[in-house]
Every structure is written in structure tokens, then in C-alpha cells.
Amino acid sequence: MKSIYFYKSALALAVLGLASCKPSIDTITPSKGTADFTRYIALGNSLTAGFSDGGLYLEGQQNSFPEMIAAQMKAVGGGSFATPFFPADKANGTGYLKLTALTNGVPTIGKETMNLAIRGQVGAVTLYTKYTGEMNNYGVPGIKLIHARFPKYADFNGLYERLLPGEYGTNPTTYLDFATAKPWTFFSNWLGNNDILGYAAAGATGEAPTDKALFTNEYNAVINKLTSTGAKGVVGTIPNVTVTAYFRTVTLKTLLAAVNATPAGASVKDIYIQPGIGPARPATADDLFTLPLSSDGVIGKGQIPYGLHPLNPVESKYVLDKAEVVVVNDYINTYNNTIKSVANAKGLAVMDAYTVLNEYGAGKHVNGIPVSGAFIQGNLFSLDGIHLTPLGYAITANAFIAAINAKYGSSIPIVDVTKYRGVKFP
Numbered sequence: 001m002k003s004i005y006f007y008k009s010a011l012a013l014a015v016l017g018l019a020s021c022k023p024s025i026d027t028i029t030p031s032k033g034t035a036d037f038t039r040y041i042a043l044g045n046s047l048t049a050g051f052s053d054g055g056l057y058l059e060g061q062q063n064s065f066p067e068m069i070a071a072q073m074k075a076v077g078g079g080s081f082a083t084p085f086f087p088a089d090k091a092n093g094t095g096y097l098k099l100t101a102l103t104n105g106v107p108t109i110g111k112e113t114m115n116l117a118i119r120g121q122v123g124a125v126t127l128y129t130k131y132t133g134e135m136n137n138y139g140v141p142g143i144k145l146i147h148a149r150f151p152k153y154a155d156f157n158g159l160y161e162r163l164l165p166g167e168y169g170t171n172p173t174t175y176l177d178f179a180t181a182k183p184w185t186f187f188s189n190w191l192g193n194n195d196i197l198g199y200a201a202a203g204a205t206g207e208a209p210t211d212k213a214l215f216t217n218e219y220n221a222v223i224n225k226l227t228s229t230g231a232k233g234v235v236g237t238i239p240n241v242t243v244t245a246y247f248r249t250v251t252l253k254t255l256l257a258a259v260n261a262t263p264a265g266a267s268v269k270d271i272y273i274q275p276g277i278g279p280a281r282p283a284t285a286d287d288l289f290t291l292p293l294s295s296d297g298v299i300g301k302g303q304i305p306y307g308l309h310p311l312n313p314v315e316s317k318y319v320l321d322k323a324e325v326v327v328v329n330d331y332i333n334t335y336n337n338t339i340k341s342v343a344n345a346k347g348l349a350v351m352d353a354y355t356v357l358n359e360y361g362a363g364k365h366v367n368g369i370p371v372s373g374a375f376i377q378g379n380l381f382s383l384d385g386i387h388l389t390p391l392g393y394a395i396t397a398n399a400f401i402a403a404i405n406a407k408y409g410s411s412i413p414i415v416d417v418t419k420y421r422g423v424k425f426p
Contacts, residue, residue, distance in 0.1 A: 030075040033409030035232045036185040037078040041136050042066035043148075043179050043226070044190035044236075046387060047396075048139030049159075050083075054384035055096030055112075056141055056159065058086045063390035066137045066188060068397035068415045075413050084131035084163055090117035094128070094159075097383040099376070100426050107376055109383060122169075125155070128162040135163065138179040145191040145218050146210050148176045176225055187226050188400060190236035190353075192219070192339065196331050200241050201386070203290055203317040204276050204324040209331045216338045223342050234349035234404050237336045239357045242325055245375040246385030247288040255289070259300055259308070271299070272313040275321040280313035286322035291375070291385040293318045349407035356399045366395065367418050379422030390420035 042048050049056055050064030061067075061083050070081030086093045092115045101108040117129040140160045147153050152172045154161040164171040164178065195210035210218075226233055241247070252271055259268045270282035283289075293314070299305075304312040320328065336354055343350045360366075360380055361373030371392075372378035375385060380392045388396065394417040401412045 029411065030413060031409070031411045032076040033405070033411070035404065035408040035410055037073040037076055037410075037412075038185045039079050039136070039183060040066075040070055040073060040081060040186045040188070041179060041184045042069075042138060042188045042190075043176075043222070044139045044188070045143045045194050046139065046141035047193060047236075048137065048188070048190050049141050050139065050393065051141045051387050052382040052384075052389060052393075053096040053098065053387070054382075055092075055094040056086075057093035057096050057112075058088070058091035060096075060390075061085050061093075061137075063393055063420060064137060064139065065393045065397040065400060066139070068394060069188070069400055069412075070136065072397075072401060072412050072415060076410055080134070081136045082134040083137040084133070084135055086117045087129065090115055090129050093117045094126075098426075099383060099423060102376070102425065120168075125161070125168075126158045127168055128158050130162050132165070138163075138175070140175065142194065143175060143191070144194040144210065145215060145222065146195065148191060148218065148222050149174050176222060180225055183229070184226075185231055187231060187233035188236070189222065189226060189233060191222060192238050192335055193241075195335065196238065196328060197241055197386070200320060200324075200328045201246065201290065203315075203319050204321075204327070205317045209328075212331070212334050212338075215335055216342075219338055219342055223346055223348070227346050227348070232348065232408060234351055234400055234407070235339055235343045236351045236353045236400070237339050237355075238332050239353045240329070240332060241386065242288060242320065242328060243358060243361050243373060244386050245373055245378065245381040246291045247320065248373060249291055249375040249385060250289040250293050252283050252285055252287065252289070255299055255307070262300070268308055271307050272310045273307075273319045273321065274313040274316045275319070276316055276324050280310040283314070283319070284322065286325065288320040288325060289314070290318050290320065347407075349403040351396075351400045351403040353396070353399070356396070360392075360395055366391075367416075369418065369422075371395070371422075376423050383423060389422045391417060391422045394420040 050060040052060040067083055070078060092112050095116050096112050097109050098112050099107055100110045118126060119129055120127040142157050151174055153175055154164050154171055155169055161168055198206040199209050255271050272280050273283045273287060274280050299307040306312050307314040340350055360371050363372035371380050373380055382389045394415045398414045401414055404410060405412055
């Protein structure tokens with residue numbers, strides 16, 4: 001079977017790589033403060049939908065951060081909350097990655113292909129089992145901020161199309177209109193991640209980042225709509241994708257160590273990459289390799305050893321070179337400045353995901369559970385290296401709750417993160 005998503009030898013090296021005073025317990029009476037949580041709606045992309053392990057499936061949906069927040073909101077007057085779950089007999093949804101073995105530090109990762117919720121294919125668009133029923137979680141994997149007001153977006157995204165009535169190609173409703181078709185009293189908005197993610201994840205070879213001015217215009221439009229009824233809400237900033245396990249697992253150091261562990265590569269000193277601009281050159285520690293450095297380009301293979309000679313460098317799609325890292329971070333910082341500025345002007349709470357995920361990614365303990373950005377063993381990131389585990393989503397839910405409580409004087413109880421898992425081991 002084809003090696004899946006990474007150069008195993010390098011990955012194996014990467015993966016392996018209270019006071020005595022009596023605590024006091026304060027009793028807090030739950031309060032809604034100045035907010036109204038009667039009908040909470042959540043807008044966003046894959047992070048809002050509960051996407052994990054490279055797919056959207058029922059367990060991930062059940063452990064989405066809006067589901068967790070809504071459950072805690074019930075203590076302060078929150079109403080019912082509905083997520084467009086896949087049915088139990090099609091619980092594996094789009095399919096997802098699963099860890100089938102971890103032998104001497106070498107992970108074996110396969111793809112779940114049974115009990116999927118796929119109903120057909122139209123060109124490049126996969127169609128999924130339709131959902132009918134109430135809805136509060138409007139998270140749609142793949143959606144960008146600039147798609148929120150785009151008519152007929154359902155014709156391009158099957159995970160949005162499954163939420164709409166009618167057959168494929170017959171419903172032109174925009175995402176923003178769909179999410180706001182019924183009255184709401186409180187919202188969370190975490191749109192914007194995908195406006196930079198695709199570009200970064202493809203080593204800067206994918207779709208260009210959303211123009212900064214266009215991002216500002218569209219963000220204002222979305223927030224103006226969400227606050228038009230006087231509803232309060234919370235927004236999330238965009239995480240720093242360059243510090244995720246997707247970019248920090250396969251490194252120059254682990255690649256060189258793996259190559260030099262073989263007799264044929266005992267004297268290798270450089271890994272050659274194709275940067276976005278200019279000729280092939282030796283990689284530096286400032287260049288970031290992506291997790292999908294897979295078997296279609298294994299280091300050292302071929303008559304001209306792949307990655308070990310400037311005539312056969314690691315392809316640009318597998319590397320975010322140091323100049324491209326600067327570009328990605330510039331866009332993220334600009335987008336986040338817009339998000340914070342608009343939120344402050346509207347009096348909204350802000351969950352600074354950029355800071356929160358940097359903090360947990362660097363490593364800390366949560367209720368005795370070690371959490372870090374390390375792939376597989378860090379508990380924070382799922383098997384795709386970008387999206388979160390259920391534990392990661394619980395941490396995120398608590399960050400949202402903290403932001404809401406601080407802004408509106410509410411006292412929504414926090415989520416018990418010990419109830420949620422990290423990466424599932426076989």
C-alpha cells in the first residue's frame with residue numbers, strides 16, 4: 001500500500017523526538033450577563049464544523065466547539081442547539097485518516113472508507129447525504145470568508161450543498177443568507193482561516209491569499225449582518241498555520257537524520273528544495289516542509305536522488321520557503337488586525353486563536369494532560385496536522401467561553417477537557 005502523507009523515517013524521528021497547600025473551590029452562580037443565549041448560531045469553516053483527521057465525520061461533529069459551548073450555555077439560558085450530523089449508518093461522512101499502528105515510533109495511517117455519506121459526484125464536486133432539520137452549527141469545511149455572500153456557492157462545495165433543500169444546482173442561496181434565515185440572539189464567527197490556509201498548505205502553490213482590502217470589505221459585511229438585529233457575539237482570529245504539526249513535523253533536521261541513517265546517505269549534508277522564486281538551493285531551518293511529503297517524492301529515490309541534488313529538488317508544493325513564510329504571516333497578521341478592529345468597533349468579544357493555539361502548541365498541561373503541537377503525541381492536532389482533536393476543540397471552546405464571559409459579564413461554565421480525547425491510538 002502506498003505510504004500515506006509523509007516520509008516515514010523522518011516522521012518517526014520527529015514523533016519520538018502542585019504545591020502542598022490545600023486548594024479552595026469558589027462557587028460561581030451561572031449568569032448570562034448582558035448577552036442573550038436563547039438562540040446561538042455558529043458561522044465558520046472546518047474548525048467550526050468539527051472537521052478532524054482530514055475529514056468530517058459524526059464523532060468530530062459531536063465534538064465540535066460550538067456543540068460544547070452550546071451545552072455550557074444551557075446553564076445561563078441557552079436554548080437547544082442542532083448540528084447537521086451525518087446519520088448513524090453513514091457516520092464516517094467524508095472518510096477520514098486513522099492511526100492503525102505505531103511501531104517503534106513509525107506511524108501507519110490509513111483511510112476510513114466504510115459507511116461514508118457520499119451520494120454522488122458532479123464533476124469535481126462530491127455530493128453528500130442531505131441533511132434536513134433544525135440547524136445552529138453552520139460550519140462548512142472549505143468555505144472562505146469571500147464565499148459567504150457568493151451566490152450558488154453550493155454548486156462548488158458539496159458540504160454546503162448537503163445543507164440546502166433541493167437538488168444539486170437548483171439552490172443559489174448564499175451562505176450568509178442561509179445562516180441568518182431564522183432569528184438569532186448570539187453568534188460566533190470564525191470565518192477567514194481558509195482565505196490563507198490553502199495557499200500555505202500547498203507550499204504557496206495553491207490559490208492566492210484573499211486580497212487584504214477585499215477581506216476587510218467582506219468581514220465588515222458579514223459582521224454588519226450578524227449584528228444588524230442587535231445580537232451580541234464572539235469572533236475568532238486566524239491561527240498561525242506555520243506552527244501547526246503540518247509544518248513542524250518533517251523538518252530539515254529529521255530529513256537529514258533519516259538519510260544519514262542509511263549507508264548510502266552517510267555523508268549527506270544538504271536537502272535541496274525548489275523555492276517559489278529562483279533556482280533550487282539547500283534548505284535551511286527557516287524553510288518549512290509540509291506533512292504530505294509522500295511517496296510520490298521520497299527523499300533519496302531515483303537515478304538523481306530526490307531532494308539530494310539540485311537537479312531533482314523537493315518540489316515547491318512540499319515546502320513553504322522562508323520568503324513564503326513571511327508572506328503567509330503578513331497576510332495572517334493583516335487579517336487578524338481587521339478582525340480585531342471590526343470586533344472592537346461593534347463591541348464584540350474576541351477569541352484570539354492565534355495566541356491561544358501558539359501557547360498550547362508550545363506545550364503545557366491542561367488538568368494534568370500534556371498538550372503540545374507535536375504530531376500524534378501532542379494531543380492538540382489531529383492526524384491531518386492542522387485541524388484539532390476533540391481535546392483541542394475543548395481547549396478552543398474554553399477560550400471562546402473565556403472571551404464571552406470577559407466581554408459580557410456572563411459566567412458560562414467551562415468545558416471539562418478531560419472528557420475529550422487526543423489522537424485515537426489503535
